[in-house]
Amino acid sequence: MLRAVLLGPPGAGKGTQAVRIVEKYDIPHISTGDIFRANIKQGTELGKKAQEYMNAGQLVPDELVVDLVKDRLLQDDCKNGFLLDGFPRTIFQAEQLDKFLEENGQKMDIVINFNVAKETLMARLTGRRVCKSCGASYHIINIPPKQEGICDTCGGALEQRKDDNAETAENRINVYDEQTAPLIGYYKESGVLADFDGELPLDEIFNQIVETIGA
Numbered sequence: 001m002l003r004a005v006l007l008g009p010p011g012a013g014k015g016t017q018a019v020r021i022v023e024k025y026d027i028p029h030i031s032t033g034d035i036f037r038a039n040i041k042q043g044t045e046l047g048k049k050a051q052e053y054m055n056a057g058q059l060v061p062d063e064l065v066v067d068l069v070k071d072r073l074l075q076d077d078c079k080n081g082f083l084l085d086g087f088p089r090t091i092f093q094a095e096q097l098d099k100f101l102e103e104n105g106q107k108m109d110i111v112i113n114f115n116v117a118k119e120t121l122m123a124r125l126t127g128r129r130v131c132k133s134c135g136a137s138y139h140i141i142n143i144p145p146k147q148e149g150i151c152d153t154c155g156g157a158l159e160q161r162k163d164d165n166a167e168t169a170e171n172r173i174n175v176y177d178e179q180t181a182p183l184i185g186y187y188k189e190s191g192v193l194a195d196f197d198g199e200l201p202l203d204e205i206f207n208q209i210v211e212t213i214g215a
């Protein structure tokens with residue numbers, strides 16, 4: 001049983017660690033960004049509403065996000081926990097999540113917070129490539145695929161996320177500083193925050209996370 005949140009600026013490595021954490025603890029990975037991107041791909045109403053905010057590097061309005069996450073957390077596979085990635089992103093979302101957990105007799109076990117310098121974030125975001133088919137994440141310099149432009153795992157084509165260009169990436173980092181960074185204090189106060197150095201090698205960060213949570 002593990003109920004956890006990944007917190008950190010865009011490019012901090014949340015998605016990368018998420019893949020490992022959900023495998024180890026056998027819990028669902030709930031990424032609001034992934035949910036929105038899937039909706040955009042499918043052309044749903046929600047996707048249409050979210051798209052312009054995402055392309056500008058702005059947050060999608062709270063009212064489009066909170067109910068979506070609550071519905072997801074009520075699904076059967078979340079009975080033994082979950083890993084939230086990219087949610088909450090505002091104090092309002094965090095309060096709504098706490099309220100929801102309390103109403104359901106649950107509580108957050110840990111908020112895993114990644115600290116990374118801004119220059120590192122920009123280099124990571126602009127160099128990121130993701131697989132069109134399976135969503136696996138690469139970096140042109142730090143984590144290159146074996147064959148350029150092709151996913152190691154499924155052979156799918158790699159592409160750049162629309163919001164990973166320099167201008168939008170910078171906006172996203174600023175939006176994080178203004179709207180999401182206050183969550184660090186919020187969760188510190190409730191005693192669930194655990195800080196990690198997001199610039200360490202991936203395996204090392206993962207080992208530290210497991211050490212903190214327990215095997």
Ligand code: AMP
Nearest residue numbers: 032033053054058059060065086087089
């Ligand atoms: P991510 O994949 O987490 O980087 O999210 C990509 C984009 O989706 C963000 O820049 C926002 O526009 C939107 N988004 C994802 N999660 C949230 C959230 N919890 N609240 C508001 N917008 C979100």
